[in-house]
Amino acid sequence: MTEKDIVVLGIESSCDETSVAVVKNGREVLSNVIDTQIKIHEQFGGVVPEIASRNHIEAISRVAKTALEEANMKLEDVDLIAPTYGPGLVGALLVGVSYGRGLAYALNKPLVGVNHLEGHIAANYITHPDLEPPFLCMLTSGGNTQIVYVKNYCDMEVLGRTRDDAIGEAFDKVARVVGLDYPGGPKVDKLAKTGTPNIKLPKTHFENSLDFSFSGIKTAVININHNTKDINKADLCASFEKTVTEVLIENVQKAIEQTGIKSLAIAGGVSANSYIRSEILKLQNDDLKVYMPDLKLCTDNAAMIGSAGYYNFINGKRDELDLNAVPNLKL
Numbered sequence: 001m002t003e004k005d006i007v008v009l010g011i012e013s014s015c016d017e018t019s020v021a022v023v024k025n026g027r028e029v030l031s032n033v034i035d036t037q038i039k040i041h042e043q044f045g046g047v048v049p050e051i052a053s054r055n056h057i058e059a060i061s062r063v064a065k066t067a068l069e070e071a072n073m074k075l076e077d078v079d080l081i082a083p084t085y086g087p088g089l090v091g092a093l094l095v096g097v098s099y100g101r102g103l104a105y106a107l108n109k110p111l112v113g114v115n116h117l118e119g120h121i122a123a124n125y126i127t128h129p130d131l132e133p134p135f136l137c138m139l140t141s142g143g144n145t146q147i148v149y150v151k152n153y154c155d156m157e158v159l160g161r162t163r164d165d166a167i168g169e170a171f172d173k174v175a176r177v178v179g180l181d182y183p184g185g186p187k188v189d190k191l192a193k194t195g196t197p198n199i200k201l202p203k204t205h206f207e208n209s210l211d212f213s214f215s216g217i218k219t220a221v222i223n224i225n226h227n228t229k230d231i232n233k234a235d236l237c238a239s240f241e242k243t244v245t246e247v248l249i250e251n252v253q254k255a256i257e258q259t260g261i262k263s264l265a266i267a268g269g270v271s272a273n274s275y276i277r278s279e280i281l282k283l284q285n286d287d288l289k290v291y292m293p294d295l296k297l298c299t300d301n302a303a304m305i306g307s308a309g310y311y312n313f314i315n316g317k318r319d320e321l322d323l324n325a326v327p328n329l330k331l
């Protein structure tokens with residue numbers, strides 16, 4: 001390692017993944033261990049916050065130990081501790097934050113709390129060594145849907161956001177309605193591939209705004225499923241996926257026109273959707289370069305948190321040992 005290398009221990013526990021990663025200089029992932037609780041929450045049809053917190057507590061030391069072993073590092077080799085401190089489930093966040101605070105205190109290392117949403121965006125830095133701000137990012141996850149103008153690594157402006165449901169919530173709801181298990185997004189993705197998008201569904205746009213709304217289409221899918229005898233569920237999923245993708249793309253195109261930005265990234269769990277990825281890729285041309293994180297970096301993981309932690313650190317951010325969880329943290 002050269003003198004200037006900065007090794008970050010990223011910690012993620014905002015929802016139902018306990019993850020710890022070792023990341024060098026913001027872009028090089030030395031390890032990224034993800035312990036998912038999906039199987040535990042599946043039986044309840046969604047994440048149960050209290051159960052998530054308990055399982056984070058049980059997993060976090062083991063996950064951290066494995067992450068260090070896989071990176072061939074010791075705790076003393078780490079330069080910075082970077083836990084997610086929001087947004088997310090408060091009890092779940094507190095596990096990662098407390099663990100990070102403890103390590104920072106015991107090792108006398110700097111602590112930088114990371115905004116989970118900045119983490120999702122930073123997943124692109126890991127996959128694409130050439131990507132640098134400014135760029136636009138379409139951030140679509142279980143809790144968020146926004147178009148972000150990333151002016152610099154730590155300077156972002158939200159140009160449009162959902163006024164009701166996040167797109168991931170809508171995917172999960174549609175999945176449940178058609179009888180698919182939690183988490184439904186990937187299952188809707190799979191089933192939609194076997195269907196035809198032949199069912200007309202409503203699209204919501206707001207005048208002079210890049211905001212989104214997905215509650216109307218969600219209700220429409222529920223009603224159609226309820227009122228149509230022998231509905232073809234694959235067609236319904238394909239129609240839902242196509243309609244929400246059109247809405248996303250229409251707003252992204254408006255944002256590109258408004259800002260004149262020539263780079264577009266996507267991020268968040270829903271950016272793993274195969275149809276959305278293929279449609280977004282079609283936007284690429286001589287005037288627009290499209291970036292997507294590797295599939296395994298789209299959903300929650302600590303490598304993306306380590307990357308965002310690094311950029312916050314080199315831009316001067318430091319947190320005290322009383323860092324707290326902020327469940328409704330915004331960008």
Ligand code: KG4
Pocket residue numbers: 015140141142143144167168169171172183184185186187189268269270271272273274298299300
């Ligand atoms: O980013 P993420 O792991 O957690 C949050 O930070 O919210 O996103 C989880 C969301 C869930 O709603 C899940 O159903 C959705 O991402 N998702 C997908 C796909 N993979 C994950 N939605 C559609 N298609 C997918 N392939």
